[in-house]
């Protein structure tokens with residue numbers, strides 16, 4: 001288990017709107033992943049978010065909230081990840097909603113547990129693209145320019161290449177990583193088993209597995225070991241979420 005997002009290699013992203021049995025959650029929490037992120041682009045409420053956090057808190061796992069709505073600002077997470085969509089012209093998704101939340105919340109916040117994510121959404125069919133009006137870049141050069149904007153100009157700690165729902169172009173992802181100076185590259189989209197996890201883990205700093213949890217649980221769980229193999233670290237040697245008794 002890696003406490004800080006600067007060391008996460010593998011993340012499970014849980015959607016609080018979707019059903020997840022206790023048995024499935026138990027397997028995920030014992031998988032050895034580095035962290036759980038609760039998030040989604042629709043159907044996120046205070047109640048479903050806090051209920052899922054409560055279930056996760058039965059395990060010694062790192063939990064982050066990826067904020068997508070001001071209605072679900074639940075306290076008690078280890079980390080708060082704040083997305084800002086770079087490839088939209090709709091200001092509300094870049095800084096607008098954020099500024100509105102900060103008008104009330106800022107005096108009470110612990111900024112040491114908050115990290116900004118510069119998002120580039122590359123699947124134009126995704127709910128997130130539709131919601132935010134993201135315009136999908138057509139060339140690698142366009143994506144690299146967004147990466148430079150996030151990393152070198154705004155100096156956000158996380159640059160997120162988001163293909164939510166489809167497996168992306170790993171050659172692009174690899175080249176983005178090579179150009180980043182200090183931001184950590186999160187990649188998410190279409191990782192449904194060990195082979196894609198291996199490819200994505202070679203290309204990005206951190207890989208995010210979402211939909212596979214609900215569509216192919218055993219494939220999703222196998223992505224953790226695939227990442228450890230890329231790193232040459234056997235799962236049994238990880239200080240992950242494994243070493244606790246049932």
Ligand SMILES: CC(C)=CCC/C(C)=C/CC/C(C)=C/CC/C(C)=C/CC/C(C)=C/CC/C(C)=C/CC/C(C)=C/COP(=O)(O)OP(=O)(O)O
Pocket residue numbers: 015039040041042066067068069070073074075076080082083084085093094097098099101102105109114119126127128129131132162164165210
């Ligand atoms: C009380 C308390 C706990 C206070 C601290 C909270 C805190 C740290 C506040 C910080 C203030 C702040 C700046 C808040 C942000 C406010 C906000 C609502 C911002 C908007 C964020 C945003 C751009 C949302 C758009 C949707 C989006 C990009 C979500 C990211 C996650 C994502 C893309 C998930 C994928 O969704 P999914 O449904 O799985 O996939 P599909 O699209 O394929 O369906």
Ligand SMILES: O=P(O)(O)OC[C@@H](O)CO
Pocket residue numbers: 013162163164165166187188189190191208209210211212
């Ligand atoms: O759901 P998938 O396609 O795995 O994508 C993961 C994550 O990047 C979604 O925000």
Ligand SMILES: [Mg+2]
Pocket residue numbers: 015040210211
């Ligand atoms: Mg999802």
